[in-house]
Amino acid sequence: MTRRDLWKEKVVYQIFPCSFQDSNGDGNGDLRGIVSRLDYIRSIGADTIWICPVYRSPLEDQGYDVSDQREIGEIFGTMQDWEELLEETHKRGMELWMDLVLNHTSAEHRWFKRSRSSKDDPFRDYYIWRQGKEDGSPPNNWTSYLGGSAWTYDEATGEYYLHLYSETQPDLNWDNPKVREEIQGLIRYWLDKGVDGFRLDAINVVSKESELPDSMEKKVQGSGYKHFKNGPKVHEYLRELNEKGFSHKEGTITVGETSMVSMDDVKRYTAPERRELSMIFMMESPDIGSDPDDSFKSRDWKLSELKEIITRWEKELKDQGWFGLFGSNHDRPRLVSQFGDDGRYRVESAKLLATLVHTLWGTPFIYQGEEIGMTNYPFESVDRLEDQEAVHYYRSQTEKGEDPAEVERRVLAGTRDHARTPMQWSAGPNAGFSEGKPWMPVNPNYREINVEAEEKNPDSVLNYYRKLIEIRREHANVVVHGEYAPVLEEHEQVLAYVRRCSASQGLVLLNLSDREAEFELTGEICGCLDTARRLLGNYPADGHGIPAKLRPYEAIVFGGLKPMPEK
Known part of the structure; x- marks a missing residue:
């Protein structure tokens, strides 16, 4: 197996530093807090840590508004603390990935301060400036991802600047080669310091159509997306970034946040021979319950839609690209609250959703607290x-x-705040997160849902994650590198699939409903079941062999099935 194949076996643990662990009692999570929890992360089975931005920042957008990409923000600690984190991570045989925000900077960044100071300043063209229309309105009708115009008028020079996000986050002008050179140098800087990989924030919006035409869409957020999502030069720029940045250190892994992509887009971004990105996130399935024109509005969806998405990604991209699998992150409500049942079936549905993420083809990502079944906060x-x-x-x-x-x-x-409440470590004060007042409120259910309690319970969500990851590693040829074949495609409650390689195959059965589900396996799979053995389930075993029905939110993983007959 090639080295490139081996990196696909990683399991990544995502950390939102402000809310993970506070070490100095100021109520904010920090780098030394992360160091103190490395053994815990390793115990889950993760071998890679991705930390959200810890750079210098005004924190208008929790660190995604960077004012200095080469310095550590004071709230998180010092560069010495970061170097200790890197050293201690490597000591445990794990890798450290940083989060790069390359589409925009903070308005407090020295580049933007220079850029807005004068039309003649050398940094003016580091950002996207335009005159307004004749009537004084913005250059076009694009909306930002926060709602409202994507343009802000700057009185000092009498022009508008573009910001796809907040007005405090002006977009960089990637068409300027000097900007790309700055970014390439930034990547080499962190690689020289020992970083193993990067998550690239909003990377598929960096290239805009030069004409910046008006949008015909009515989206509340990002209405001009057809003119900047997967833009005209994005692949050219990523290949250049790889050549002059990522390839500076052999084995650097990159994962792109790229929403609204087609299968062809995914292949272009991640096909090894194109030398752009190692993988992108598979965002289509987590977005299934959102209105495409307004992300705060929900929409009803059917299991058949989810099956179609999963099958398309799993089958069409096999051996042509690669992607990261996730259910939750710092930008989404808690996984079990959004797609499971955070009440009566919290434990069962949290385990089921974990099973789905960790038994599909792709690299699984765990967001802090997901592994103990943390839920949404009851904001009033x-x-x-x-x-x-x-x-x-x-x-x-x-x-x-x-x-x-x-x-x-x-x-x-x-709200994204559901994912940003403090990590629940214990039933002690502030859930063991901080000795001071936490910057965000702790979920009231921390006394029941916390790491300390989960460690003591062999049937906990946490220990289920450990078993899942162990199975994934033990059966890597099937789960990581094998083929995906859907089963029971027409069933309205059960998601089922076979994972297989030439020598072995397994079966995954998932009841994504709060009702008992009956089913019958037919066709070629029937001749493979005699040798099936149960590897894991989120309920006690009910009889032997393959069941004829699944309990609410039941998940079962079988291994040892006979190979499918050759055609």
């Missing part, structure tokens, strides 16, 4: 939110005349 008012996206959305929609109560309901359900 928009006034309690830190999430700038949610606050901007509430303001813009109510200003348009929408019912404030309805908008607030949507915002409280979909």
